[in-house]
Amino acid sequence: TLKIVAKAGESGRLFGSVSTHDIAEALAAQGFQVEKASIRLPEGPLKTIGDTPVQIALHTDVVATVTVSVLGEQ
Numbered sequence: 001t002l003k004i005v006a007k008a009g010e011s012g013r014l015f016g017s018v019s020t021h022d023i024a025e026a027l028a029a030q031g032f033q034v035e036k037a038s039i040r041l042p043e044g045p046l047k048t049i050g051d052t053p054v055q056i057a058l059h060t061d062v063v064a065t066v067t068v069s070v071l072g073e074q
Contacts, residue, residue, distance in 0.1 A: 001051075001066070001067045001068075001069055002023065002026045002027065002030070002066060002067070002068045002069065003026075003069045003071060004018050004022055004023070004026050004068060004069070004070050004071070005070075005071045005072075005073050006018055006022075006049075006070055006071070006072070006073060007072075007073050008048075008049050008072030008073065012048050012049045012050070012072065013047060013048055014046070014047050014048065014049070014070070014072075017044075017045035017046060017047045018045060018046040018047075018068065018070055019041075019045045020036040020037075020039040020041060020045075021036055023039050023054060023068060024036045024039060026068075027056075027066075034056055034058075038056055038057045038058065039054060039055075039056050040054065040055040040056070040057060041054060046068065046070055048070070049070045049071060049072040050069075050070060051067050051068070051069045051070075052067070052068050052070070053065050053066070053067055053068075054066050054067070054068050
């Protein structure tokens with residue numbers, strides 16, 4: 001599980017979004033080097049707080065699922 005803290009409003013919507021770049025940086029901080037292009041966000045960048053399963057294509061036939069937990073910072 002990756003935990004990413006982002007600024008959010010009272011309703012739980014982020015003031016920006018969590019993109020593949022943010023997810024790649026969080027993985028690198030834990031010691032996993034993953035290219036942004038390997039991270040699949042079919043519904044686009046994450047815009048609300050909560051847990052979201054994200055697929056990462058490690059190889060042509062190997063896909064890992066990681067839970068991204070977006071925490072709100074007010």
